[in-house]
Amino acid sequence: MSKEYIWSVIILMSIVTYLPRALPMLVLSHYALPAWFTKWLTFVPTAIFGALVFPDIFIMDGHLSLAPTNFALWTTVLIAPLALKTKSLGITIAAGATVFAILQYLI
Amino acid sequence: MFFLKINKRVLQKISPIALGYLILGLACGILGQKASISPLEMFAMSILAYAGSSQFIGIAMMLQGASFFSIGLTILIVNLRYVLFSSTLTPYFSKCKLNFLALYTHGITDETFAVNLNSFETETDPYWTHEEALSLNFLGCIVWSLSNALGCYASASISLNINLVAYILTAMFLGIWVNYLANRTMIIVGLSSGILAIILEQLVPFKLHIVLSSVFCSGLACYLSLKNEGGANP
Numbered sequence: 001m002s003k004e005y006i007w008s009v010i011i012l013m014s015i016v017t018y019l020p021r022a023l024p025m026l027v028l029s030h031y032a033l034p035a036w037f038t039k040w041l042t043f044v045p046t047a048i049f050g051a052l053v054f055p056d057i058f059i060m061d062g063h064l065s066l067a068p069t070n071f072a073l074w075t076t077v078l079i080a081p082l083a084l085k086t087k088s089l090g091i092t093i094a095a096g097a098t099v100f101a102i103l104q105y106l107i
Numbered sequence: 108m109f110f111l112k113i114n115k116r117v118l119q120k121i122s123p124i125a126l127g128y129l130i131l132g133l134a135c136g137i138l139g140q141k142a143s144i145s146p147l148e149m150f151a152m153s154i155l156a157y158a159g160s161s162q163f164i165g166i167a168m169m170l171q172g173a174s175f176f177s178i179g180l181t182i183l184i185v186n187l188r189y190v191l192f193s194s195t196l197t198p199y200f201s202k203c204k205l206n207f208l209a210l211y212t213h214g215i216t217d218e219t220f221a222v223n224l225n226s227f228e229t230e231t232d233p234y235w236t237h238e239e240a241l242s243l244n245f246l247g248c249i250v251w252s253l254s255n256a257l258g259c260y261a262s263a264s265i266s267l268n269i270n271l272v273a274y275i276l277t278a279m280f281l282g283i284w285v286n287y288l289a290n291r292t293m294i295i296v297g298l299s300s301g302i303l304a305i306i307l308e309q310l311v312p313f314k315l316h317i318v319l320s321s322v323f324c325s326g327l328a329c330y331l332s333l334k335n336e337g338g339a340n341p
Contacts, residue, residue, distance in 0.1 A: 001143045001169065012146065012175055013165050014155035018181040022212040024193035029201055029208060036333060041195045045327035046293045047300035048188055049284035051320040052217070054301030055259065055308045056277040064305065072274050082197060089222070089282035090123030096278030100271055 049074040058107060112208065112238035112277025113127065120226065121243050124218045125250040127279045132251050133265055134272045135162050143171050149259040153252035155208075157214065159276070160314075163183055177240060184313040189303020192220040199227045203209070203237060214312075221283040292328065298323035 043050055057073045066073065078099050083092040132153070139149045144166070156162060161182045168178045194214050201207060223243060226235040258265060288294045300320050307316035 001134050003108070005142055006148055006169070008175065009154060009165060009169055009178060010152045012179050013152065013158070013161060013182055016158045016179050016190075016230035017158045017161055018187045018213060018236045019190040020183070021193050021215045022209060024190050025197050025200060025212050026205060028194060028197045029203065035196065036329065037194075038331035039333060040325060041191075042196075043293070043296050043328040044191045044195050044288035044321060045224065045326075047192060047321035047325040048295035048317065049221070049280055049287060050297035050299075050301035050324075051317045053277060053284055054314065055304050056239060056273075056280065057180070058305050064308055067294075071270070075274060076277070079278075080281075083281055083285045084288070085285050088123075088231075089218075089279065090126070091216060092282030092285070093123055093127055093275060093278045094282065095123055097271060097275055100274045100278075101268075104270065 071100055071103045071107070075103060110210065110238060111242045112236060113246070114239070116230070117239050117242050117246070121246045121250075122224050123282070124247055124279070124311040127218070127246060127275055128251045129254045130272055130275055131159055131269070132254025132297060133258035134267050135159070135166070136255040136260070136271070137262040137265060137267065138147040138163065138166050139255065140178060140183075140259045140262040142166050143170075144259060146260040150252050157216065158182075158186065159216065159251075161289075181313050184262060184315055186323065187315075187318040188217075189215055189220075191318070196220065196224060196227075199224075200237065205229045207241075208239065211241050211244065214241065214248055216244075218283065219244045221286070227287055233333050237331040266326065292332070294340065296324050296328045312321050 053076070057070075057076045059064075060067070060070045060072070068074070075096055077090065079095045082095055086092070133154075134151050136146070139152075139162075152162060165178055165182055166186060168181065188308075193212055196215070199317045200211070201212070223235070223240045226240070226243075232326070284297065288297055292303035299321075303324060307320050310316075311319065
C-alpha cells in the first residue's frame, strides 16, 4: 500500500471525524437553544447507547441470535444486574471481560 | 499547557476508559500493521482521527483498496452520532472561546462524551471544569494513540482474542448506558431504541441504524413529553 494512499486516508479520516464533532458545538454555542431542543437532547444518550449495545449483543454473524454460543448476549445478561447496581464503567468492563472469557472457555 | 488540569478525579475517571482503549488500541494497531501502516502513521491517525470504530472500518476498507470517496462517506456516516454528542454538550460550554471549543470537540468520543456529561451533571463540589473535561479527552487520546502505535509495532508478539476484544467495547457501552437508565422514561427510550436498532441494522447500510434509531426514539420521547406537559399545564 503506497505511503501517499495511507497519508491521504489519514487526512481524510481526520476531517470526516472532526467535522461532526466540532461543527454543532461551534455553531450552536452562539445561540440560546430552544427549550424543545434541550429537552430532546436529554433523551439522546440513553437512546444512542441502547442502539449501540443491543445490535452488539443480539446480532451474531449478521443474524439475530439467542444461541448459547452468543457469548456477548449471555455475558451481558449475567453482568447486567451488577452493572445496573454499581453503575461503574470499570467494574462493568472487568466483569464483562471475565465472564466472557469464562463462557468461551466452558462452552 | 494552561488549558489542561490533570488531578485525582480526572485520573480516576479516565482509568477505566484507558484500560478499554489500551486493549482496543492494541487490536486496532495490529489490524493497521496488516494494512502495512507503520507505527508512526498509526500514531498520527489515532491522534488526528481519535475514533475507534472509524479506524477499524477505515483500515478494513483500505485493505480492500476502497476509494477515498467511499471511505470518507462511510466514516462520516458512522460518525453522525457525534453531531448529537456535540449538541448535547453545548449547554455546558456556552461561555467558552472558539479556540477552546475547537480543541475540546476534537476529543469527543463515545466514552469521553458520556463521562464528561455525567461529571458536569453530578460533580458539584467543586464543579467539573472545562479544563478537567479537556484533560480527560486528552489523556484518552494519548492512551489510544500510544496503544495503537504499540499494537502496530509489536503485532508479531501480541496475540489477542478478537471476540473478547469486541466484547470489551460492548461492555464499555453497557457501563456507560446504565448511567442513563435513571428512571422509567429513560429505560423505555433506551430499550426501544435498542430494539429498533436491531431491526434497522438488517435494513440500512453504513451502520446508519445507530443514528436513525436514536434520533427517532429520542425525538418521539421529546414530542410525547412536551405534549404531556402542555396538556397538564396549558
